[in-house]
Amino acid sequence: MSVPAVTRATRASRIATVVAALGLVVLMLAPWWAGRADMRLMGEIYLYLSLACLWNLMAGYAGLVSVGQQAYVGFGGYMLFALTVFGGLHPIAAIVAAGGLAAAVSVPVATLIFRLKGAYFAIGTWVVAEVFRLSFAQVSALGGGSGSSLPVGIVRSLSSSRSGREALSYWLALGAAVLVIGTVYLFLRSRRGLALTAIRDSEAAASGLGIDIWRTKLEVYVVTSALTAIIGGLIFLQKLRISPDAAFSVNDWTAFVIFIVVIGGIGTLEGPIIGTLVFFAIRETLADFGTTYLMILGAVAIVVMLKAPKGIWGLIRDRIDLELFPLGYRVHQEGGEGGTLK
Amino acid sequence: MIEWVNALVQGILLGGLYALFAAGLSLIFGVMRLVNIAHGDLIVLAAYIGLSTTMILGVHPFIALLIVMPVMATIGYALQRGLLNHALGDDILPPLLVTFGLSVIIQNALLEGYSADPQKLNGGAIETASISLGGLAVGILPLLTFAIAVAVIAVLQWVFYSTGLGRGFRAVSDNQEIAQLMGLNKAHVFGLAMALALGVTAIAGILLGVRTSFDPAIGGGRLIFGFEAVIIGGLGSLWGTLAGGVILGVAQTLGAKIDPGWQLLAGHVAFLVVLALRPNGLFPRVEH
Numbered sequence: 188m189s190v191p192a193v194t195r196a197t198r199a200s201r202i203a204t205v206v207a208a209l210g211l212v213v214l215m216l217a218p219w220w221a222g223r224a225d226m227r228l229m230g231e232i233y234l235y236l237s238l239a240c241l242w243n244l245m246a247g248y249a250g251l252v253s254v255g256q257q258a259y260v261g262f263g264g265y266m267l268f269a270l271t272v273f274g275g276l277h278p279i280a281a282i283v284a285a286g287g288l289a290a291a292v293s294v295p296v297a298t299l300i301f302r303l304k305g306a307y308f309a310i311g312t313w314v315v316a317e318v319f320r321l322s323f324a325q326v327s328a329l330g331g332g333s334g335s336s337l338p339v340g341i342v343r344s345l346s347s348s349r350s351g352r353e354a355l356s357y358w359l360a361l362g363a364a365v366l367v368i369g370t371v372y373l374f375l376r377s378r379r380g381l382a383l384t385a386i387r388d389s390e391a392a393a394s395g396l397g398i399d400i401w402r403t404k405l406e407v408y409v410v411t412s413a414l415t416a417i418i419g420g421l422i423f424l425q426k427l428r429i430s431p432d433a434a435f436s437v438n439d440w441t442a443f444v445i446f447i448v449v450i451g452g453i454g455t456l457e458g459p460i461i462g463t464l465v466f467f468a469i470r471e472t473l474a475d476f477g478t479t480y481l482m483i484l485g486a487v488a489i490v491v492m493l494k495a496p497k498g499i500w501g502l503i504r505d506r507i508d509l510e511l512f513p514l515g516y517r518v519h520q521e522g523g524e525g526g527t528l529k
Numbered sequence: 530m531i532e533w534v535n536a537l538v539q540g541i542l543l544g545g546l547y548a549l550f551a552a553g554l555s556l557i558f559g560v561m562r563l564v565n566i567a568h569g570d571l572i573v574l575a576a577y578i579g580l581s582t583t584m585i586l587g588v589h590p591f592i593a594l595l596i597v598m599p600v601m602a603t604i605g606y607a608l609q610r611g612l613l614n615h616a617l618g619d620d621i622l623p624p625l626l627v628t629f630g631l632s633v634i635i636q637n638a639l640l641e642g643y644s645a646d647p648q649k650l651n652g653g654a655i656e657t658a659s660i661s662l663g664g665l666a667v668g669i670l671p672l673l674t675f676a677i678a679v680a681v682i683a684v685l686q687w688v689f690y691s692t693g694l695g696r697g698f699r700a701v702s703d704n705q706e707i708a709q710l711m712g713l714n715k716a717h718v719f720g721l722a723m724a725l726a727l728g729v730t731a732i733a734g735i736l737l738g739v740r741t742s743f744d745p746a747i748g749g750g751r752l753i754f755g756f757e758a759v760i761i762g763g764l765g766s767l768w769g770t771l772a773g774g775v776i777l778g779v780a781q782t783l784g785a786k787i788d789p790g791w792q793l794l795a796g797h798v799a800f801l802v803v804l805a806l807r808p809n810g811l812f813p814r815v816e817h
Binding site: 246252254299300302303305306307309310311313314317318321322324325437438442445446449453478479481482484485486488489492493496 | 612616625626629634637640750753756790791794798800804
């Protein structure tokens with residue numbers, strides 16, 4: 188009788204790590220091989236990927252379905268403008284500070300809206316986003332309802348040349364995506380991640396095992412809010428212009444993100460990555476159709492939700508036992524097949 | 530002083546419209562625990578169907594209701610049986626995301642069909658008519674809207690508690706499996722509930738369109754007003770929903786009185802204050 192071995196990594200996950208590392212190096216070198224427009228598009232993809240991973244952590248793992256994440260995207264964007272223009276901070280410092288401020292703001296917000304359950308929580312988050320939008324629209328120093336542009340001096344402080352700025356903003360977006368995916372991955376592999384998975388599977392059972400559900404959800408909410416604000420700051424560092432309607436747009440920062448996660452596969456780490464690639468492929472081919480493209484996207488999301496609720500990645504996993512991010516534990520009996528504990 | 534009283538009266542009357550936004554939402558949640566994210570867009574859809582009806586037939590928007598209500602009710606029944614029933618279950622995610630997708634589809638379909646230009650339903654003389662009440666000029670239209678809201682809620686209350694249909698609603702709400710065993714067809718009862726809710730939504734949409742201009746993008750805002758009225762009033766209480774609408778309306782008009790930019794903000798703040806102090810709403814009802 189041999190002792191079974193417990194592992195987390197699989198051959199597929201080791202291959203995926205190597206491929207991802209090589210891919211990352213190639214992507215880091217993009218300023219030397221990609222054109223200006225391609226780099227812009229890739230930067231946008233990284234930022235959407237980050238938003239999707241964060242929304243997925245909340246909805247897919249913590250059961251906090253929010254339709255109000257635009258609150259923190261816009262907050263991050265506005266903090267970038269406020270802290271650079273009035274605080275004299277360097278843009279990158281301002282974006283990091285925006286993350287800290289968002290974490291601080293998210294605690295009282297959470298104590299209020301955590302009183303709402305399920306779908307009511309979702310609409311509650313939307314109300315909070317509206318409060319943020321209307322409040323920032325009242326601040327005339329930041330352009331009020333019509334918004335403002337980032338002063339030239341601050342833009343120059345990033346880099347004196349245009350290509351230098353473009354490369355920097357590209358690297359920041361790439362770095363943010365790596366930071367977000369890494370944070371979410373490590374979070375889910377930790378004890379907290381285990382608690383979160385337990386809560387997702389059964390709140391009553393998790394609570395019986397001594398998990399503080401409220402606190403665990405709060406931690407996820409605060410971490411997600413801070414990182415979402417950082418992404419928001421980067422988004423508006425690319426755009427260089429902000430207005431309340433653009434900063435707190437439910438379509439841009441929440442609807443698209445939800446579609447990405449649902450289509451890719453909610454509750455998995457691989458899902459948002461696949462979803463982002465599919466979303467941008469659809470967008471780049473159908474964007475000329477304007478409203479029709481959004482209707483198609485909505486319809487695809489509905490069909491996926493009803494027919495394949497685990498998304499594209501779920502369909503793949505139903506056929507082959509594949510895990511690129513090793514979150515579960517596998518038990519190997521010598522000479523026998525390995526089983527998976529998810 | 531009289532200006533503040535005026536703002537208060539206008540707010541109360543505005544609350545009637547918000548209660549109408551909320552009534553359908555409250556009804557659907559009460560019967561099938563579904564929160565319909567597309568509710569606001571369905572209100573706007575009703576206003577646009579009203580617009581087309583008045584233009585094609587050349588009738589007054591209120592007469593158009595005779596067409597808009599059955600059309601919306603049919604849409605509701607079809608939507609429930611064809612789509613939403615498949616999303617209902619123990620998991621809250623599918624109904625939420627399906628209605629969210631629906632919201633995006635309706636919004637963009639309206640954009641495609643009617644463009645982004647603001648539209649308005651022409652109510653004629655009633656829009657500007659007013660009566661004098663103790664030194665206050667009160668508009669006939671807001672007064673009528675409030676009276677309709679009270680009547681609609683009274684009718685819903687009656688349907689819910691005094692008819693066979695309402696008994697069916699309450700039965701599936703209490704326990705779906707046992708209701709099925711007693712010979713109720715759950716899918717059909719849910720369809721009827723959605724038909725009734727969208728019938729009310731038709732009234733809300735027409736009154737909204739006569740009162741202010743509308744465009745395809747305003748659905749989300751109407752959903753939020755309705756939702757706030759429901760939560761302020763307390764889940765599951767129809768008269769509480771009317772009270773919630775009134776509180777929201779008063780907060781908005783008083784906020785606007787202080788500074789026009791604060792109108793919407795004041796309403797949201799009132800909602801958050803109620804949520805902080807009375808998380809179950811002001812008139813919570815033990816689940817029937």
